[in-house]
Amino acid sequence: MTFTVSLSKQDWSLHRKGPIDQARHNQKVKEAIKKNLADIVSEEAIITADGNKVVKVPIRSLDLPHFRFDNRRNQQSGQGNGNSKVGDVIGGSDQQGQGPGKGRKAGDQAGIDYYEAEITLDELAALVFEDLGLPNLEDKGKAEVTSPDVRFNEIRKHGPMSNLDKRRTLLENLRRNARDGHAVVGGVNNDDLRFKTWVPDIRQETNAVVIAMRDVSGSMGEFEKYISRSFYFWMVRFLRTKYDHVQIVFVTHHTEAKEVDEEAFFNLGESGGTKVSSAYQLALDIINDRYPPALWNIYPFHFSDGDNWGEVDNQRCLDLVRQMLTICNLFGYGEIQEGGRRSISTLMSAFQHLDDPKFSGVTITSKEDVLPALRKFFSTRGEAVAV
Amino acid sequence: MNNAELAELEKAAERIWDIAQRMGIDPFPTHFDVVPATIMYEFGAYGIPGRFSHWTHGRAYQQIKTMYDYGLSRIYELVINADPAYAFLLENNSVLQNKLVVAHVLGHSDFFKHNAYFKGTSRQMVEMVSVHAERIHRYEFEHGRETVEEFLDSVLSIQEHIDPYPNLRRRDGAEPDKPVRPRETAYDDLFYLGSEKRPEPPAPVRKTPPEPEKDLLLFIAQHGRELEDWQRDIIHMIRQEQLYFVPQMQTKIMNEGWAAYWHLRIMRELDLPQNDYMEFAGLHASVLAPSRRSINPYHVGLKIWEDIERRWDEPSDEEREKLGRRGGEGKAKIFEVRELENDASFLRNYLTKELVEELDLYLYKYENGKWVIVEKDWEKVRDVILRGMTNFGQPYIVIEDGDYHRNHELFLRHCYEGQDLDMDYADRTLRHIHRLWGRTVHLETVLDDKTVVLTFDGERARTKVGEAVQAR
Numbered sequence: 001m002t003f004t005v006s007l008s009k010q011d012w013s014l015h016r017k018g019p020i021d022q023a024r025h026n027q028k029v030k031e032a033i034k035k036n037l038a039d040i041v042s043e044e045a046i047i048t049a050d051g052n053k054v055v056k057v058p059i060r061s062l063d064l065p066h067f068r069f070d071n072r073r074n075q076q077s078g079q080g081n082g083n084s085k086v087g088d089v090i091g092g093s094d095q096q097g098q099g100p101g102k103g104r105k106a107g108d109q110a111g112i113d114y115y116e117a118e119i120t121l122d123e124l125a126a127l128v129f130e131d132l133g134l135p136n137l138e139d140k141g142k143a144e145v146t147s148p149d150v151r152f153n154e155i156r157k158h159g160p161m162s163n164l165d166k167r168r169t170l171l172e173n174l175r176r177n178a179r180d181g182h183a184v185v186g187g188v189n190n191d192d193l194r195f196k197t198w199v200p201d202i203r204q205e206t207n208a209v210v211i212a213m214r215d216v217s218g219s220m221g222e223f224e225k226y227i228s229r230s231f232y233f234w235m236v237r238f239l240r241t242k243y244d245h246v247q248i249v250f251v252t253h254h255t256e257a258k259e260v261d262e263e264a265f266f267n268l269g270e271s272g273g274t275k276v277s278s279a280y281q282l283a284l285d286i287i288n289d290r291y292p293p294a295l296w297n298i299y300p301f302h303f304s305d306g307d308n309w310g311e312v313d314n315q316r317c318l319d320l321v322r323q324m325l326t327i328c329n330l331f332g333y334g335e336i337q338e339g340g341r342r343s344i345s346t347l348m349s350a351f352q353h354l355d356d357p358k359f360s361g362v363t364i365t366s367k368e369d370v371l372p373a374l375r376k377f378f379s380t381r382g383e384a385v386a387v
Numbered sequence: 388m389n390n391a392e393l394a395e396l397e398k399a400a401e402r403i404w405d406i407a408q409r410m411g412i413d414p415f416p417t418h419f420d421v422v423p424a425t426i427m428y429e430f431g432a433y434g435i436p437g438r439f440s441h442w443t444h445g446r447a448y449q450q451i452k453t454m455y456d457y458g459l460s461r462i463y464e465l466v467i468n469a470d471p472a473y474a475f476l477l478e479n480n481s482v483l484q485n486k487l488v489v490a491h492v493l494g495h496s497d498f499f500k501h502n503a504y505f506k507g508t509s510r511q512m513v514e515m516v517s518v519h520a521e522r523i524h525r526y527e528f529e530h531g532r533e534t535v536e537e538f539l540d541s542v543l544s545i546q547e548h549i550d551p552y553p554n555l556r557r558r559d560g561a562e563p564d565k566p567v568r569p570r571e572t573a574y575d576d577l578f579y580l581g582s583e584k585r586p587e588p589p590a591p592v593r594k595t596p597p598e599p600e601k602d603l604l605l606f607i608a609q610h611g612r613e614l615e616d617w618q619r620d621i622i623h624m625i626r627q628e629q630l631y632f633v634p635q636m637q638t639k640i641m642n643e644g645w646a647a648y649w650h651l652r653i654m655r656e657l658d659l660p661q662n663d664y665m666e667f668a669g670l671h672a673s674v675l676a677p678s679r680r681s682i683n684p685y686h687v688g689l690k691i692w693e694d695i696e697r698r699w700d701e702p703s704d705e706e707r708e709k710l711g712r713r714g715g716e717g718k719a720k721i722f723e724v725r726e727l728e729n730d731a732s733f734l735r736n737y738l739t740k741e742l743v744e745e746l747d748l749y750l751y752k753y754e755n756g757k758w759v760i761v762e763k764d765w766e767k768v769r770d771v772i773l774r775g776m777t778n779f780g781q782p783y784i785v786i787e788d789g790d791y792h793r794n795h796e797l798f799l800r801h802c803y804e805g806q807d808l809d810m811d812y813a814d815r816t817l818r819h820i821h822r823l824w825g826r827t828v829h830l831e832t833v834l835d836d837k838t839v840v841l842t843f844d845g846e847r848a849r850t851k852v853g854e855a856v857q858a859r
Contacts, residue, residue: 003416003471004401004404004417005400005401005403005404005416005417005418005489006397006417006418006419007393007396007397007400007418007419007420007421007476008418008419008420009388009393009420009422009478010420010422012425012426015426015429017429017433017440018425018428018429018432018433018444018445018448018452019448020440020445021440021441021442021444021445021448022445022446022448022449024440024442025442025443025445025446025449026445028442064443064540064543065544065812065815065816065819066544066545066547066781066812066816067545067547067548067781067782067784067801067808067812067813067816068781068782068808068809068812069780069782069806069807069808069809070806070807070809070810071753071809073806073807074807075751075752075761075762076680076681076750076751076752076771076775077681077682077748077768077771077772077775078678078681078682078748078749078750078751078760079677079678079679079681079682079683079687079746079747079749080677080679080747080748080749080760081677081747082747083747084749084763085760085763086749086760086761086762086763087759087760088759088760089757089760090679090680090751090758090759090760091679091680091757091758
């Protein structure tokens with residue numbers, strides 16, 4: 001009989017080509033995210049996400065381009081159920097029905113496709129916080145902090161079986177047998193058992209407090225509010241991830257400053273004029289009351305559109321900042337100027353006369369500047385990072 | 388599937404083979420491998436088992452796998468055009484589902500064996516792609532993984548631009564390379580008395596390529612000056628694999644329709660118990676479900692095949708009189724069509740007004756944030772579908788000049804036929820071509836009725852808008 005059809009079933013369990021190439025693709029996604037971090041950090045979807053959620057980040061560079069027609073400019077063909085008419089709408093703006101994880105979506109501009117990668121906020125945060133730390137941190141005596149690490153670095157003869165150190169146990173058994181004359185492993189008894197045990201790893205950390213100040217006055221437009229929120233979102237996340245015991249004090253201000261809780265800080269939208277000195281004064285008061293500089297590393301940050309109430313107050317601010325610089329490790333000021341418009345009388349120009357390495361100022365003109373600002377403020381390598 | 392089920396399936400496969408033979412189709416001998424779903428996704432992603440590693444394959448794998456895991460779609464079968472044919476069945480399909488797949492696969496296998504467009508394909512492609520994969524893997528060792536990957540990225544971005552018919556060149560009779568020289572005689576000097584210099588005979592026009600060349604990969608592999616041997620080798624390998632896929636892209640509707648036509652008829656012959664028959668009917672219906680956003684090749688293909696058979700079996704009086712159809716020739720006709728046509732000619736010749744209306748085909752377009760049906764006239768619908776088949780739905784790009792500006796720059800031209808290019812993608816693709824060619828590259832196309840030339844010189848991209856093109 002000649003060969004016609006045959007059927008077989010083999011063991012494919014060692015076949016792994018697909019998963020290997022998939023891993024390479026995932027690696028490329030990570031690289032692309034890292035490259036586009038500045039864009040991604042200020043994505044609205046991210047700063048409104050909470051917890052360990054998976055966020056979708058658009059990456060443009062990961063699609064292999066080829067010559068193709070622009071589907072939005074050209075007609076395509078489809079099939080109806082028998083009674084379609086000219087003018088029937090067959091779908092909204094999405095180019096294709098999107099399956100979960102299918103990872104392709106039409107951009108709002110014709111012909112621009114984004115590949116959407118999925119990443120958890122924690123993974124993203126790890127990328128953002130690489131190399132960041134509190135600058136000029138000093139050892140201020142009173143150590144309060146433990147980091148929750150434990151290290152298994154001791155051996156005992158008693159302990160829970162789950163912590164049994166098998167290697168040492170066998171060695172002990174061999175040693176005992178050898179003492180009896182035959183060097184073989186076997187007949188393990190209770191004397192041979194060795195257990196790993198832990199000691200808490202107490203690391204001393206220095207005290208630090210961050211005073212986050214935010215301008216909520218009427219002159220702060222949507223963009224300015226958005227940027228300051230975005231920056232503080234990452235800052236708070238960063239501090240909580242890296243430092244267990246850094247305290248954060250939240251201050252908002254318009255013509256008056258007040259200390260608020262975290263939620264109010266992020267959600268408050270007020271209006272009115274701007275008197276920045278009120279916030280700085282409050283910050284100084286808080287420091288003097290609660291955080292004696294001898295014991296605390298102090299980091300005030302302030303975000304504003306720089307639109308302050310006249311030269312007089314600018315001068316007052318300058319004096320207060322000078323005062324703070326004597327007791328703080330770093331003073332960070334971010335001025336948000338949408339599209340780079342500049343008025344001459346901003347706070348930044350007043351601060352230009354400050355010639356103190358502990359003063360760090362950035363101007364933010366677009367969403368992409370948020371990440372460089374974070375990197376500048378929290379660079380532990382001195383002033384090496386240029387913005 | 389357990390062993391008992393495997394045995395049942397194997398027996399059924401033999402019956403299906405006999406029925407298929409009796410009905411007149413003549414497939415390659417076919418080997419079926421029952422594989423787990425992960426292996427099926429993988430082969431689906433790579434096109435052929437064992438192809439070279441690349442992240443785009445990994446991405447395709449992930450996408451197919453996700454679709455399957457969420458229950459959104461599944462691949463039922465995969466068949467490789469080879470002799471003997473090599474097909475895969477899903478392990479966790481029911482026996483009945485796999486019977487249907489076996490019947491379907493024999494339809495494909497018959498098509499591979501007899502359709503004219505498959506005549507030139509290698510029937511040992513499975514072996515060849517694994518040789519390629521091994522060689523590429525070796526290059527990764529020699530030159531670094533990232534280097535090879537980057538190069539592959541560039542080659543793959545233009546992999547569709549090959550010429551499956553290098554022998555079908557236009558010959559205009561005149562030898563293009565023969566220069567026209569004025570006759571030389573002993574009295575020539577008299578004609579030029581008084582003038583300072585005798586005019587030189589016109590230099591022969593030497594162009595590379597002499598005629599516009601469609602095969603970008605081949606041209607670059609042959610004429611690219613910056614390429615190393617291993618890079619040329621990779622281009623040739625990718626081109627060879629792509630050539631293998633061309634007939635499948637050209638006959639998607641015919642081939643799927645043909646397989647559906649035969650699985651339907653074979654399954655009817657199997658005397659299935661009623662329950663199985665219901666399951667089969669449900670499965671068949673789900674495969675044939677039309678899509679509002681695209682053409683379902685199974686459905687449209689099957690309908691056209693059945694329509695051809697009907698019209699040749701029972702021609703109308705007019706057809707009998709004018710076209711001389713005698714009736715009862717349906718089977719003979721479909722077997723003839725399956726040998727001679729590809730999708731483009733298949734639709735042009737056999738997608739009739741009645742079929743367009745019955746299938747409710749239409750054209751749609753993006754208007755004001757929505758996709759709207761804009762055309763139902765059958766000829767226009769057919770022509771747009773056909774346009775999508777021209778050059779496998781890819782823009783037709785030719786090399787106009789491989790020594791542009793006498794500076795070895797590459798000048799490409801998009802043969803514009805009414806469809807605009809995606810300019811963002813064109814720009815990014817041009818960068819990839821630059822990486823292969825090593826010198827400045829240009830692409831001429833038409834956008835908003837004006838000639839546009841995109842240029843990339845390795846650092847900057849420029850766009851030059853030229854004169855308006857005649858209204859189309």
